[in-house]
Amino acid sequence: METSNKIEILERALIREKNARKRAEAILEKKSTELYNISEALKVSNKKLTDLLKEKTNELEGVFINIVDAYVLIDLKGNVLKMNEAAIHLLGFDYRTDNVNLLDLVAPKYIEYTKNAFKTLYNEGVFTNYQAVIRTNNKVCKLVQINASVIYNPEGKPIAAQGIARDITEETKLKKQHEEQKRQLDIIMDNSPVGISLSTSNFKNIILANTMLTSILGYSKQELGNIDPKKLTYYKDRKKSSEYIDGLIQGKINSYAIEKRYVKKNGELIWVKTSASAVRDENDKMIYQVATVEDISKEKAALEKLKESENRLATLIVNLQNGILLEDENRKLLLTNQRFCKMFGLKTNPEDLIGLDGNEVIDKYKNSFTQPEEFISKVNTLLEHKENALNDELFLKDGRVLERNYIPIYHDNMYKGHLWTYTDVTIHKKYKESLKAQKEKYSSIITNMNLGVLENNLEDKIIFSNQSFCEMSGYSQEELLGKKAVDLFLTPKSTEQYYQRIAHRESNQPDSYELAIRNKEGEIRHWLISTAPNYNLKGNKIGSIGIHLDITQIKELEKQKEILLTNLEKQNEQLNEYAHIVSHDLKSPLRNISALLSWTKEDFEEKLGKESLTNLDLMQSKVEKMDLLIENILKYSSIDSDILVEENIDLNHLIHTIKELIYIPKDIELKIISNLPTIKADKTRIQQVFQNLISNAANYIEKKHGLIEIDYSETKTHYIFSVKDNGVGIAKEHHEKIFKIFSSLSNSEKSTGIGLSIVKKVVDLYKGKVWLESEVNVGTTFFFSIEK
Amino acid sequence: MKGIVFTEFLEMVEESFGLEILDYIINSSELASEGSYTAVGTYDFFEMQQMLVHLSEVTKIPVNDLIYTYGLYFFKTIESQHADIFQHYTSPIDFVSSIENHIHVQVKKIYPDAELPSFKIVNQNTQELQLIYSSERAMYMFAKALMEKTFEYYKKNVEINFELLNNQGTRVMFKIKTYGDIQ
Numbered sequence: 001m002e003t004s005n006k007i008e009i010l011e012r013a014l015i016r017e018k019n020a021r022k023r024a025e026a027i028l029e030k031k032s033t034e035l036y037n038i039s040e041a042l043k044v045s046n047k048k049l050t051d052l053l054k055e056k057t058n059e060l061e062g063v064f065i066n067i068v069d070a071y072v073l074i075d076l077k078g079n080v081l082k083m084n085e086a087a088i089h090l091l092g093f094d095y096r097t098d099n100v101n102l103l104d105l106v107a108p109k110y111i112e113y114t115k116n117a118f119k120t121l122y123n124e125g126v127f128t129n130y131q132a133v134i135r136t137n138n139k140v141c142k143l144v145q146i147n148a149s150v151i152y153n154p155e156g157k158p159i160a161a162q163g164i165a166r167d168i169t170e171e172t173k174l175k176k177q178h179e180e181q182k183r184q185l186d187i188i189m190d191n192s193p194v195g196i197s198l199s200t201s202n203f204k205n206i207i208l209a210n211t212m213l214t215s216i217l218g219y220s221k222q223e224l225g226n227i228d229p230k231k232l233t234y235y236k237d238r239k240k241s242s243e244y245i246d247g248l249i250q251g252k253i254n255s256y257a258i259e260k261r262y263v264k265k266n267g268e269l270i271w272v273k274t275s276a277s278a279v280r281d282e283n284d285k286m287i288y289q290v291a292t293v294e295d296i297s298k299e300k301a302a303l304e305k306l307k308e309s310e311n312r313l314a315t316l317i318v319n320l321q322n323g324i325l326l327e328d329e330n331r332k333l334l335l336t337n338q339r340f341c342k343m344f345g346l347k348t349n350p351e352d353l354i355g356l357d358g359n360e361v362i363d364k365y366k367n368s369f370t371q372p373e374e375f376i377s378k379v380n381t382l383l384e385h386k387e388n389a390l391n392d393e394l395f396l397k398d399g400r401v402l403e404r405n406y407i408p409i410y411h412d413n414m415y416k417g418h419l420w421t422y423t424d425v426t427i428h429k430k431y432k433e434s435l436k437a438q439k440e441k442y443s444s445i446i447t448n449m450n451l452g453v454l455e456n457n458l459e460d461k462i463i464f465s466n467q468s469f470c471e472m473s474g475y476s477q478e479e480l481l482g483k484k485a486v487d488l489f490l491t492p493k494s495t496e497q498y499y500q501r502i503a504h505r506e507s508n509q510p511d512s513y514e515l516a517i518r519n520k521e522g523e524i525r526h527w528l529i530s531t532a533p534n535y536n537l538k539g540n541k542i543g544s545i546g547i548h549l550d551i552t553q554i555k556e557l558e559k560q561k562e563i564l565l566t567n568l569e570k571q572n573e574q575l576n577e578y579a580h581i582v583s584h585d586l587k588s589p590l591r592n593i594s595a596l597l598s599w600t601k602e603d604f605e606e607k608l609g610k611e612s613l614t615n616l617d618l619m620q621s622k623v624e625k626m627d628l629l630i631e632n633i634l635k636y637s638s639i640d641s642d643i644l645v646e647e648n649i650d651l652n653h654l655i656h657t658i659k660e661l662i663y664i665p666k667d668i669e670l671k672i673i674s675n676l677p678t679i680k681a682d683k684t685r686i687q688q689v690f691q692n693l694i695s696n697a698a699n700y701i702e703k704k705h706g707l708i709e710i711d712y713s714e715t716k717t718h719y720i721f722s723v724k725d726n727g728v729g730i731a732k733e734h735h736e737k738i739f740k741i742f743s744s745l746s747n748s749e750k751s752t753g754i755g756l757s758i759v760k761k762v763v764d765l766y767k768g769k770v771w772l773e774s775e776v777n778v779g780t781t782f783f784f785s786i787e788k
Numbered sequence: 789m790k791g792i793v794f795t796e797f798l799e800m801v802e803e804s805f806g807l808e809i810l811d812y813i814i815n816s817s818e819l820a821s822e823g824s825y826t827a828v829g830t831y832d833f834f835e836m837q838q839m840l841v842h843l844s845e846v847t848k849i850p851v852n853d854l855i856y857t858y859g860l861y862f863f864k865t866i867e868s869q870h871a872d873i874f875q876h877y878t879s880p881i882d883f884v885s886s887i888e889n890h891i892h893v894q895v896k897k898i899y900p901d902a903e904l905p906s907f908k909i910v911n912q913n914t915q916e917l918q919l920i921y922s923s924e925r926a927m928y929m930f931a932k933a934l935m936e937k938t939f940e941y942y943k944k945n946v947e948i949n950f951e952l953l954n955n956q957g958t959r960v961m962f963k964i965k966t967y968g969d970i971q
Binding site: 010024 | 807823
């Protein structure tokens, strides 16, 4: 680099440096001028501020001196430097003439307190609400209150103190008095037997509550202060309550009293009587509400009980089965019931009658009675005498019978009214009467019937006997009463029977039995005894009743009958035996005769003439007839109920057998119309019946062409058979006779007159009947029935 | 722009490139101040820009590198003239994160008309710090140099990466990460 060039560069650099310095100096000069100006402005404002401060201090001093309260400036030792007029007046001296130290004025009692107050003032710069008694220059004690502060010099050192003092002697006295009054009020409040509360005008808070209220509600005073008083009222009573409160707030009412329920802290309800009044200011605006609260739960409970019992009584009366009329001493109707109205058919409610005059009421129902006038006059008599009249019977036109009671009511010996009660006794009365009639009826039956009646008590002693029993037993009623029947009547033998019977009988069960007894005369009699337990209305056993029938005669008759029967049986037997013997004894000579006749005929056939032979044949046939007769008698007598053999008999087969057994002429036809049944009976007997009827029919047919028809029908209980012929017929007058033994309508050799008797006897045995229908020369139909 | 920035810049140019280069860049530039700067004065940034451009031309060093170098140089001035500010912070992250809300507030008290870049913190913990540099001057490399020097001052290793949020470089995101003491 060239030197010249270098110098140029350096010169340029130097110029830059110089310029830079000058610029820097210019900047600094400008800045220092700015600083000077600021400092000058500051001086001016400082002076202004100082002046202002001075001015204000003067003003303030003036205020202090001129204020109404006493103002005192003291040095740090308590010497007064300055005071205002009020202070001169308060303390009784003037700082301009007297040298006073405030500490000397303080009453001895407050010296220590004052010293401490001075210390605090010195250290902290202020002391407020200093209160002490001072003695002024005029020797008067005054209670003063002082607020003081320290005055510092510009270096901040304390140099003096100033204070404002107030004479609070009077104020304190008043305050004390006020407190005392408040205390008295509190005592009254807290010892009051009723709860007292003071609430805000809007009824949002309870400001004051006394001890009683806290004990009624269970909340402490503090708790009450935090509760919305409206919520204390039971929700069901709130509406009523708030209507009153609104009335108070709106100024419509000034006070109210209400019975309502509060909810206690523990949740229980309590009945109270709350009386509240509004406290209003001069503009009539409510500022407080004062309330007294009385616990009325006991009274309420008692009232409830009373009401309840009144209700019960009223219900009782209303539902009574008696008609009731309660009238006061002036005969004004106080009470009646539904029953009364119904009883006399009054179409009004019982309530509508209340308050009416007794006579007016009587007019409404007197015509129900059979004798209205008599009824009224009796009522008037009763009202005059005012004495109990019970169970008067009154008859109504419709046949009912009422019983009336009249009961005058006295309270403290004063006639207060009377009660009429009517009871419908119609049914009762009728029942009684009918019962009486029934009793009489039965008594007369019992007394007069042929049965002996005994009523025994539980010890089996006789307590009643009727006339018949007395006659039966021979004892009079007096002799029977109180005695035991077993002791009076039983024989040694019947005693045993009786007790056996009793032992086997279930207790309390009716029983009937025969017993032989001995009556008063010592005769043995037979009695049929029916006995049954006797119960009273409650169903308890009170004894027994026995009915006695003398069956001695019946017994004897029975005995006689038995003897007769036995005799009859014997005689029958003898008769049977006799019949057998007779028939047997009769038959053998007949056979002998028959044999002799045959021999005679054979031996003398040629010697005897034709006539004699015919006679011999006749003799032979008479003998045979006689033999048949005897045979049939034997048969008849042997038909006996005892020897019945039961077997199944096919009657078709039986008829067939008979057809072969007996002789039926060729010109007679035997026909069976309906197929005959198979019956259960004694074959021999049934055969006798059919055989007799068929042979009878055959015997009496004289027509050329004979016809015998056998038919059958049946009922529920019987078979009915018929045997019809076209024979000679039987005249009506003989219909009964033919069934009697030995009666025959013809002189036929074959007829013995016993056949139909046998038929009848057999049919009788089978509990049937025999009858006939016949027309002479046309034919006869015999019917018979046999029990199934 | 504060005069001290210019006076220190000229000092650095003179020290590093010689009086001749300094004279050249002043003469090449059209400077209202004619190149006479005092630390207590205030000058247009345009003057600085011109000088930087001319210096870059003459030295063939990119402008940003020059700015970075100047930042490293300028830290010494701060260190010597305002040593007390380092006492207020216990760590470089503390320091750097307080530039906006504390250091610049103090600067404004002394130089009410100073136009300062802003450093908005995006993320911060004891090891890392992310912030966005905003300034019309786009001197972010100057800021990077100062921050590196700060960490060096507190003897902390640091890695500072940056990302241009626009082409002019007036908004730049710095990601600073420290790892351990410098041995």
